Amino acid sequence: MIFREATPEERRRYYREEWSLDDVPEFILETLQQREFGFDHRGEGPSDRYNRISTPAQLEGMLIRIAPYAAYSSVSFYSRPERREGWQGAELVFDVDAKDLPLRSCSCAPGEVCGTCLAEAKEYILGVAEVLREDFALEQLHFVYSGRGYHLRVLDEKVLGMQSQERASLLDYVAGGVIPPRELLELRGGYPRVFRLRLLRLLSLLSPGVFRGSGIPRRRVGSLLEPRTLRRVANELEEGSFTLLKETLGSRGFGRFLELIRRLNAEMLDAKVTVDVKRILRLPGSLHSKVSMKCVYIKDVERFDPFRHAVPKFVEERS
Numbered sequence: 001m002i003f004r005e006a007t008p009e010e011r012r013r014y015y016r017e018e019w020s021l022d023d024v025p026e027f028i029l030e031t032l033q034q035r036e037f038g039f040d041h042r043g044e045g046p047s048d049r050y051n052r053i054s055t056p057a058q059l060e061g062m063l064i065r066i067a068p069y070a071a072y073s074s075v076s077f078y079s080r081p082e083r084r085e086g087w088q089g090a091e092l093v094f095d096v097d098a099k100d101l102p103l104r105s106c107s108c109a110p111g112e113v114c115g116t117c118l119a120e121a122k123e124y125i126l127g128v129a130e131v132l133r134e135d136f137a138l139e140q141l142h143f144v145y146s147g148r149g150y151h152l153r154v155l156d157e158k159v160l161g162m163q164s165q166e167r168a169s170l171l172d173y174v175a176g177g178v179i180p181p182r183e184l185l186e187l188r189g190g191y192p193r194v195f196r197l198r199l200l201r202l203l204s205l206l207s208p209g210v211f212r213g214s215g216i217p218r219r220r221v222g223s224l225l226e227p228r229t230l231r232r233v234a235n236e237l238e239e240g241s242f243t244l245l246k247e248t249l250g251s252r253g254f255g256r257f258l259e260l261i262r263r264l265n266a267e268m269l270d271a272k273v274t275v276d277v278k279r280i281l282r283l284p285g286s287l288h289s290k291v292s293m294k295c296v297y298i299k300d301v302e303r304f305d306p307f308r309h310a311v312p313k314f315v316e317e318r319s
């Protein structure tokens with residue numbers, strides 16, 4: 001009964017009986033007046049934008065009254081949000097959507113999600129957070145379950161003023177979206193380590209189909225995908241060494257393989273969300289009506305389970 005679109009009556013019940021202001025994180029309530037709010041009334045996209053909301057009570061009244069198909073708030077802060085003017089900064093956001101993962105170990109059709117790919121999306125966003133903490137000493141990281149994936153919202157003072165170009169560079173870094181210089185590939189720390197971590201994650205999801213069009217000879221792909229070879233390659237990569245991988249793929253094949261990995265890495269996160277400093281993002285606490293799941297601000301990310309913590313009551317009561 002899950003993942004079916006919510007009816008207008010179910011939306012009304014959700015906001016009237018289940019939703020509460022407590023579902024909206026503090027970091028949004030504290031900055032309500034500086035954010036632009038957007039609403040999607042009929043499932044056709046957030047066409048009702050440029051809304052300024054002054055108080056939590058006003059937000060509460062509005063959501064209960066209009067029971068929107070979807071509700072959004074800007075990740076940016078403005079002095080005049082009702083005109084999207086006077087930009088003061090923006091959260092740094094990373095968005096992983098389980099339905100858009102380039103490789104998944106489940107057999108979901110395009111556009112669908114299941115417990116397996118949702119778990120893979122969560123593991124991935126945790127990996128992004130780890131790099132932000134370890135390599136950039138960022139501390140104010142907030143996780144949100146978006147309904148079909150995860151948002152990571154960074155609120156450290158030093159990222160708020162970043163422009164699109166800086167955000168794009170940071171995105172490339174955490175995702176492994178650039179091939180490190182060859183002479184640095186095997187360095188233990190810094191960016192080469194991140195690239196290897198992302199590669200290691202993809203290794204177990206590779207199949208012959210992934211290599212189509214890569215230009216790597218089938219024979220080479222076959223040798224790499226032998227379970228024993230894959231295991232040994234993974235062990236070596238964990239030690240920082242590419243020797244066996246190079247040997248298996250040949251020098252030209254290895255270059256093409258790095259390019260393939262770079263491309264898959266870059267597809268893991270929705271770049272538009274990170275780079276756009278005027279974006280609106282699904283409001284935590286609101287209903288994702290397309291799939292009938294709650295967008296949830298996550299307090300304990302390790303223990304969070306969308307099927308336990310993001311299913312609205314009306315779904316459980318559907319016959």
Ligand SMILES: [Zn+2]
Pocket residue numbers: 104106107108112113114115116117118
């Ligand atoms: Zn799936």
